[in-house]
Amino acid sequence: MNFSLFLQTCSVLSPFRQADLDTLERAMSISHYPDGHVFIREGERGDAMYLVIDGQVDVVRRRAGGSGIDFIHSMVAGEMFGLLALVDQYPRAATCTAVGPVQAASLSRDVFQLLCHTSAPISLRFQESVAQQMMHDFRTLHEALIKRLAGQDAKADALLQSMSHEYRVPGLLRAPAYSI
Amino acid sequence: MVLGNSEFRQRFGKLARELGDASSIDVLVRHLQERRVAAGHVILRQGETSTSLYLIAEGRLELSVRAIDGHPIRLGQYGPGQWVGAAGFIDAQPALLDVVCEREGTLWMLTRDLFDGLTSTAPVVAGALLRTLSLSLAEQLRQCVRPAYQIETDFMKNGTAFRTATREATQVALLRQLYGIEEV
Numbered sequence: 001m002n003f004s005l006f007l008q009t010c011s012v013l014s015p016f017r018q019a020d021l022d023t024l025e026r027a028m029s030i031s032h033y034p035d036g037h038v039f040i041r042e043g044e045r046g047d048a049m050y051l052v053i054d055g056q057v058d059v060v061r062r063r064a065g066g067s068g069i070d071f072i073h074s075m076v077a078g079e080m081f082g083l084l085a086l087v088d089q090y091p092r093a094a095t096c097t098a099v100g101p102v103q104a105a106s107l108s109r110d111v112f113q114l115l116c117h118t119s120a121p122i123s124l125r126f127q128e129s130v131a132q133q134m135m136h137d138f139r140t141l142h143e144a145l146i147k148r149l150a151g152q153d154a155k156a157d158a159l160l161q162s163m164s165h166e167y168r169v170p171g172l173l174r175a176p177a178y179s180i
Numbered sequence: 181m182v183l184g185n186s187e188f189r190q191r192f193g194k195l196a197r198e199l200g201d202a203s204s205i206d207v208l209v210r211h212l213q214e215r216r217v218a219a220g221h222v223i224l225r226q227g228e229t230s231t232s233l234y235l236i237a238e239g240r241l242e243l244s245v246r247a248i249d250g251h252p253i254r255l256g257q258y259g260p261g262q263w264v265g266a267a268g269f270i271d272a273q274p275a276l277l278d279v280v281c282e283r284e285g286t287l288w289m290l291t292r293d294l295f296d297g298l299t300s301t302a303p304v305v306a307g308a309l310l311r312t313l314s315l316s317l318a319e320q321l322r323q324c325v326r327p328a329y330q331i332e333t334d335f336m337k338n339g340t341a342f343r344t345a346t347r348e349a350t351q352v353a354l355l356r357q358l359y360g361i362e363e364v
Contacts, residue, residue: 088315088318090322120304121303123304123307124299124304124306124307127306127307127310127314130310130314131270132270134314134317134321135267135271137317137321138267138317138320138358139276141321141325141358142276142355145354145358146245146247146248147248148347149248149253149347149348151347152248
């Protein structure tokens, strides 16, 4: 696998220029993880960002105010998770676990901070990437609420499916108990 | 009028803290343009593209959204220290809300063109601004997503009639959470 080419195909890295991607490639480390490996645990502070190269990573979240967990999303090659953990100290909103063997590239918080101190442009690209991801989620949630308001629940659900797992609300995604 | 360093710190504390030192604040302030707005002046119109960010120094801005059937829904107001226009500023897509001046005041405008210049000449300052906007968006998303769980639980418990009867109130309440508006 050519990791450099792989990075170019990741949509979340679209604000990055080639020179930034080259730096990023050198800063990330590629590892193999066994089935069941927990990358990020809900409620804990994240200390790295991951990019799935091969395999599947499931995202689950504890159900609010009760027992049990909600399945949120399965991530596949090209999807990145934990990016927000690098810029935001908030506890992680979900647990990410390997389903079968997974190959992923990681960037630790320490290496990320070192990168940001030595390269302001790289830091800026990350901020641009995060801002665009957040705004995509913000717009999606806004539009979904407007659709809900008009009773267009199926359209609202479809929109909510495209949000980042950090802000997906399983409760809102359940099949509506009514139809208009 | 020129926006001084200490006045900027006083009015826009969160942003000033991210920017850190006085020289970074000076760099940003030099890129801001003053806009006096009178009551009734339209700052953003839903569906139209505007890529400028407006920091509110004085006055009150009224935020409302037009529903799919066209009826306007008043969400509330923003005042000094808050900002509008972040959506178009970040992604150049159409405005989500109508924003109209309710009480005359002063806005400091940062155009996307001037910001793009900052990304090359002062990437640290540009990064700090984006980080402030992102953290604020993250907080607003959390504020909205958390009560959404409770609302869904209430729907499940109380049935279809309750759900239909409370639809507008609950969705508007969630929209207010999304925009960080506590009450009207």
